[in-house]
Amino acid sequence: MKKFGFLMFLVVIMIAFPKMADASSYSAKIYLDGQQINLSSGVKVENNNGTVMVPIRVISENLGFDVYWNKATKTVTVQDGSQTVTMVIGSQQADINGQRVQMTKAPVLRGGTTLVPIRFVSEQMGLQVRWDNAQKAVYLTSSYDGNNPGEQPGVATSTVDGISFSENRLMVAVTGNTKPNVSKLSSPDRIVIDMVNTNFSDTFSSNASFDDVTKSGQMAVTGYPDVKAVRYSLYNSNPTTVRIVIDLNYAKNYTVSGLENGSGVFIVDLNTGSNPTPGTGGKKLVVIDAGHGDHDPGAIGVTKKREKDFNLAMALKVEKLLAKEQNIEVVLTRSNDTFLELKDRAKIANDLKADVFISIHANSGPSTASGTETYYYNESDKALANALHKEIVKAMGLKDRGVRYGNFHVIRETKMPGALLEVGFLSNKTDESKLFDPATQDRVAEAIVRGIKNYLKVD
Numbered sequence: 307m308k309k310f311g312f313l314m315f316l317v318v319i320m321i322a323f324p325k326m327a328d329a330s331s332y333s334a335k336i337y338l339d340g341q342q343i344n345l346s347s348g349v350k351v352e353n354n355n356g357t358v359m360v361p362i363r364v365i366s367e368n369l370g371f372d373v374y375w376n377k378a379t380k381t382v383t384v385q386d387g388s389q390t391v392t393m394v395i396g397s398q399q400a401d402i403n404g405q406r407v408q409m410t411k412a413p414v415l416r417g418g419t420t421l422v423p424i425r426f427v428s429e430q431m432g433l434q435v436r437w438d439n440a441q442k443a444v445y446l447t448s449s450y451d452g453n454n455p456g457e458q459p460g461v462a463t464s465t466v467d468g469i470s471f472s473e474n475r476l477m478v479a480v481t482g483n484t485k486p487n488v489s490k491l492s493s494p495d496r497i498v499i500d501m502v503n504t505n506f507s508d509t510f511s512s513n514a515s516f517d518d519v520t521k522s523g524q525m526a527v528t529g530y531p532d533v534k535a536v537r538y539s540l541y542n543s544n545p546t547t548v549r550i551v552i553d554l555n556y557a558k559n560y561t562v563s564g565l566e567n568g569s570g571v572f573i574v575d576l577n578t579g580s581n582p583t584p585g586t587g588g589k590k591l592v593v594i595d596a597g598h599g600d601h602d603p604g605a606i607g608v609t610k611k612r613e614k615d616f617n618l619a620m621a622l623k624v625e626k627l628l629a630k631e632q633n634i635e636v637v638l639t640r641s642n643d644t645f646l647e648l649k650d651r652a653k654i655a656n657d658l659k660a661d662v663f664i665s666i667h668a669n670s671g672p673s674t675a676s677g678t679e680t681y682y683y684n685e686s687d688k689a690l691a692n693a694l695h696k697e698i699v700k701a702m703g704l705k706d707r708g709v710r711y712g713n714f715h716v717i718r719e720t721k722m723p724g725a726l727l728e729v730g731f732l733s734n735k736t737d738e739s740k741l742f743d744p745a746t747q748d749r750v751a752e753a754i755v756r757g758i759k760n761y762l763k764v765d
């Protein structure tokens with residue numbers, strides 16, 4: 307092809323496929339706690355197929371985290387307190403406090419500038435992230451607490467009429483069609499309920515302690531070990547938003563019910579089957595941790611199966627079996643597709659003074675890698691790892707890759723004997739199909755229970 311012809315060809319291609327470039331640079335706005343971040347001149351934010359990528363200097367200069375760049379290994383490390391996120395240019399595998407996590411987009415180099423996915427990094431560092439596509443803006447929130455005083459009140463279409471806490475359940479009486487948004491936050495552990503376009507009713511203060519000036523109140527909760535207190539406030543005036551916070555003594559699962567049929571009451575129930583009041587009656591307490599969850603899928607398999615789903619399925623199966631045991635109580639760190647920080651997983655086990663902690667994972671590596679690994683951190687935990695490993699290898703029937711030392715956050719920070727299981731490789735076709743085969747999962751669950759019982763020497 308002649309040069310002119312080739313140029314014409316290029317022009318035609320660019321007209322026909324204007325989106326052929328996989329990334330577009332533009333001046334997206336970034337807000338931190340409502341304040342727009344002033345990006346240094348020349349700092350370009352990039353939208354890579356829906357993932358917003360920012361230069362690492364935004365992470366250090368604007369968000370205030372420590373950032374280290376190793377040119378030789380092309381590694382970026384972001385650090386804040388005990389939280390460490392390590393990413394490598396071109397790799398979707400990140401490392402969070404020693405544990406592997408899958409990212410949606412790998413960090414990239416653009417003319418000497420390293421770009422990282424802002425949602426992933428921010429969420430790992432404990433920020434809430436929201437992307438407003440119309441405004442092309444990233445909203446980061448470092449804390450959910452606080453008021454927005456001085457704004458004009460919005461129009462509320464619903465009211466909160468009363469609030470009570472009993473039977474380990476929060477009950478909220480409402481008028482109108484408000485849709486409560488319930489979420490779990492950590493450091494400190496709490497459950498936050500936001501109701502947009504909702505205000506307190508005029509009679510609310512006659513039903514609950516309420517300060518009319520600060521538009522807030524608090525309810526002391528006694529006799530429920532999970533809960534410290536319940537507080538509520540007019541959190542935002544535009545749009546008018548009521549926020550109720552259940553302050554917890556440790557991370558806790560919950561279920562939300564009511565309002566489907568206009569009953570006028572909705573309930574946030576802490577009596578979920580997965581975490582009973584534990585450690586009572588001289589029974590051994592086992593905490594099972596299903597790795598990853600929600601936005602963190604963990605490793606992705608050959609046929610795109612997600613590690614988080616395997617981990618959860620296994621945890622639920624082990625829970626079901628352990629629930630039948632007379633001398634063992636079981637608590638799951640998560641019993642649905644939610645995400646917990648690593649430190650919260652360890653904290654649950656530590657707060658409950660569990661006897662055993664087991665974190666369930668599946669591995670990823672070269673497609674030829676196959677088999678079962680079990681990790682311990684403290685030399686004294688090796689007996690637990692050995693007891694589990696022996697049984698799981700038999701149940702999986704794959705290569706025995708051995709009991710190994712691993713500096714993983716959850717088994718390092720837990721104070722009781724702990725083990726981290728890498729049951730098989732999702733990156734290997736045979737392993738992956740076994741890991742997701744219900745009959746094999748049942749066998750592995752039984753194996754884990756046998757290992758626990760042998761280690762704890764209980765019948």
Ligand SMILES: [Zn+2]
Binds near residue numbers: 597613668
């Ligand atoms: Zn994992």
